[in-house]
Amino acid sequence: xxxxxxxxxxxxxxxxxxxxxxxxxxxxxxxxxxxxxxxxxxxxxxxxxxxxxxxxxxxxxxxxxxxxxxxxxxxxxxxxxxxxxxxxxxxxxxxxxxxxxxxxxxxxxxxxxxxxxxxxxxxxxxxxxxxxxxxxxxxxxxxxxxxxxxxxxxxxxxxxxxxxxxxxxxxxxxxxxxxxxxxxxxxxxxxxxxxxxxxxxxxxxxxxxxxxxxxxxxxxxxxxxxxxxxxxxxxxxxxxxxxxxxxxxx
Amino acid sequence: xxxxxxxxxxxxxxxxxxxxxxxxxxxxxxxxxxxxxxxxxxxxxxxxxxxxxxxxxxxxxxxxxxxxxxxxxxxxxxxxxxxxxxxxxxxxxxxxxxxxxxxxxxxxxxxxxxxxxxxxxxxxxxxxxxxxxx
Numbered sequence: 001x002x003x004x005x006x007x008x009x010x011x012x013x014x015x016x017x018x019x020x021x022x023x024x025x026x027x028x029x030x031x032x033x034x035x036x037x038x039x040x041x042x043x044x045x046x047x048x049x050x051x052x053x054x055x056x057x058x059x060x061x062x063x064x065x066x067x068x069x070x071x072x073x074x075x076x077x078x079x080x081x082x083x084x085x086x087x088x089x090x091x092x093x094x095x096x097x098x099x100x101x102x103x104x105x106x107x108x109x110x111x112x113x114x115x116x117x118x119x120x121x122x123x124x125x126x127x128x129x130x131x132x133x134x135x136x137x138x139x140x141x142x143x144x145x146x147x148x149x150x151x152x153x154x155x156x157x158x159x160x161x162x163x164x165x166x167x168x169x170x171x172x173x174x175x176x177x178x179x180x181x182x183x184x185x186x187x188x189x190x191x192x193x194x195x196x197x198x199x200x201x202x203x204x205x206x207x208x209x210x211x212x213x214x215x216x217x218x219x220x221x222x223x224x225x226x227x228x229x230x231x232x233x234x235x236x237x238x239x240x241x242x243x244x245x246x247x248x249x250x
Numbered sequence: 251x252x253x254x255x256x257x258x259x260x261x262x263x264x265x266x267x268x269x270x271x272x273x274x275x276x277x278x279x280x281x282x283x284x285x286x287x288x289x290x291x292x293x294x295x296x297x298x299x300x301x302x303x304x305x306x307x308x309x310x311x312x313x314x315x316x317x318x319x320x321x322x323x324x325x326x327x328x329x330x331x332x333x334x335x336x337x338x339x340x341x342x343x344x345x346x347x348x349x350x351x352x353x354x355x356x357x358x359x360x361x362x363x364x365x366x367x368x369x370x371x372x373x374x375x376x377x378x379x380x381x382x383x384x
Binding site: 047 | 258268269271272274275282285286287288289290338354
């Protein structure tokens, strides 16, 4: 199986929204909110974009405070140490120079203590014109819509929902990463068995390669991809969706 | 300096800069995980490029290397690279002579002596032994 990032529909949607926010949103409204279910590519996509843009990545954690956030930003920007004031000034200076994108993963942990962490980040980003991206699981989405968070939510210019893969995404994923060439029937089977989750699709890729090897059609480096058809994998389980099994009590 | 080059390199971009960003974020990663996160398939032999850079950083004492056993009898497993010296937001760069330059502080990184190298006791042996095998 090949190993690289696949530009799926979620990625393209995210890029489109990001471009809109960067070009059209006012300084005080350069915030985005990203949500989605597990295995739908949030972290992978944000890692890819964050690395390209040299963003500041903050991972939210229970009990995080403004003091921690300030220390963290100073460390990330390469200006640690000093008093609180000097640190604050160094952070502001670095933000004005670099205008970095800020990715706040697990942003629900920034909502503690009247959302002081989110407020702090918002202030820092707003002044420099940086884009702030808040990422959470879909189950946390309602918390950002509460009335007491209106000062944050009214500044969010784009909401991106990461969805499970569709058939086109699944075909693209298998085409780019799987060392075996598959037909649409197999792609549909992978999609239904994985529930559109990319990490399960990766398991299916490996399984398809093992099946091809077992049929004396091993993938060769640099050579043409061996072909597999739907009939050849009929009745086979290509990936195990544990969520489905657990729900069914099996 | 290479022939035709006017000044020694002081900054890097592209694949290695992205790899540094993700390494700082996750602290420890294997080469495959790095490739999965930052490559989009358009790069020419990213594994060789990254391995060369990572090995130099290990030698300079910026990263530590550890063999990760994958449990297969005939497999060598893989290596995970851990950041032990977080130099700053800009990626360290390897110059033609094998020197490692830190653009954050503007200094050359002097490799630690053999005794000071962070030895990682694994089934694969010490950091030195692993570097030699690479």
